[in-house]
Amino acid sequence: MALGTLDRSLPPFFNQGPSAYSKLVFFGALSLFLMVADARFNVTQPVRSLIATVLYPVQWLAVQPVHAVRSASDYVTGVTQAEAESAQARRQLALQSLRAGQVEQLMQENERLRQLLGLKAQIATPVMAAEVLYDAADPYTRKVIIDRGAAQQVELGAPVLDESGVLGQVTRVHPLVSEVTLVVDRDLAIPVLNVRTGARSVAYGDPSLGGSGMELRFMGSNADVQVGDLLTTSGVDGLYPAGLPVATVSRIEHRAESAFSKIYCVPKALTAGARHVIVVKPLTADVAQRPPAAAPVASRRGAAK
Numbered sequence: 001m002a003l004g005t006l007d008r009s010l011p012p013f014f015n016q017g018p019s020a021y022s023k024l025v026f027f028g029a030l031s032l033f034l035m036v037a038d039a040r041f042n043v044t045q046p047v048r049s050l051i052a053t054v055l056y057p058v059q060w061l062a063v064q065p066v067h068a069v070r071s072a073s074d075y076v077t078g079v080t081q082a083e084a085e086s087a088q089a090r091r092q093l094a095l096q097s098l099r100a101g102q103v104e105q106l107m108q109e110n111e112r113l114r115q116l117l118g119l120k121a122q123i124a125t126p127v128m129a130a131e132v133l134y135d136a137a138d139p140y141t142r143k144v145i146i147d148r149g150a151a152q153q154v155e156l157g158a159p160v161l162d163e164s165g166v167l168g169q170v171t172r173v174h175p176l177v178s179e180v181t182l183v184v185d186r187d188l189a190i191p192v193l194n195v196r197t198g199a200r201s202v203a204y205g206d207p208s209l210g211g212s213g214m215e216l217r218f219m220g221s222n223a224d225v226q227v228g229d230l231l232t233t234s235g236v237d238g239l240y241p242a243g244l245p246v247a248t249v250s251r252i253e254h255r256a257e258s259a260f261s262k263i264y265c266v267p268k269a270l271t272a273g274a275r276h277v278i279v280v281k282p283l284t285a286d287v288a289q290r291p292p293a294a295a296p297v298a299s300r301r302g303a304a305k
Helices: 020-041 045-122 300-304
Strands: 127-135 143-146 159-161 166-173 178-182 189-194 200-206 213-217 230-233 245-253 262-267 276-280
Antiparallel strands (some): 143 178, 166 178
16 A cells, blocks of 8 residues: 555544533623523524424424313213212202202191180090000001000090091000090091081991991981081090091992991091090080999888888
8 A cells, every 4th residue: 555545544432523612702792692682682582483384283282182082081070979979869859859848747736736725615524645665566456556545644545646536545544655545446436416406316437438437227218318417426425525526427328128328427537647646635524423323222011020
């Protein structure tokens, strides 16, 4: 190889170029110039706008995952909050419905109690307020249990009334509760008076009428009884005070094969849902006892002997 063909330049490793200090001074001055020029004349504003326009799609794509996660989180939070509000609204609606039913029930009870107090004012005998606890366990009878007994001086045979009329009669007394046989029971009979005609008769419970009816028995076919006649207690039995509403005549059947009419009645008292009642002291406690029979007088012949 000829000597003239040899490369005598320094290798890149030894080619340092400008010194680091020179570069620092140059770029520092350039930065200072650009900052002053941008602050005074906004020379870099077009460049920044161009760079922002070019980088906008990249920024939009980079932000989309964050928006997606935030939207999903907001959706889940909204659904959970909506379900909670819906459940709370249902609870409030149920509570309001319950309160509305209770208000209606309280209004009905107040009205019945007012009527009951009005009926109490018409009765001269002592009375006692009571509440119906439950129906008797025997399914073949119509009886209820009240929360008054021997401890409250409830007497056997005491009439029981509600705000509309005669409900029944105390047939069994326990220390704290009493059993009341309703007027629709087949074993209970009440002497009644037809207010329109003044005729007396006896009304019996009739279980054949759905367990909530009464029958006026032993009334002749030609008896003056009409549908709608009001029957009240006659007071002849010495137990029920006279003038208490008992029932209303609802239907009359005349039978050719019988001398008596079939007269159906509807009780005035609420036999299927009475709650507050009054117990009346039986009139027999105020009736004077029958004087004892006088000793037989001996005949004169026996006296002479």
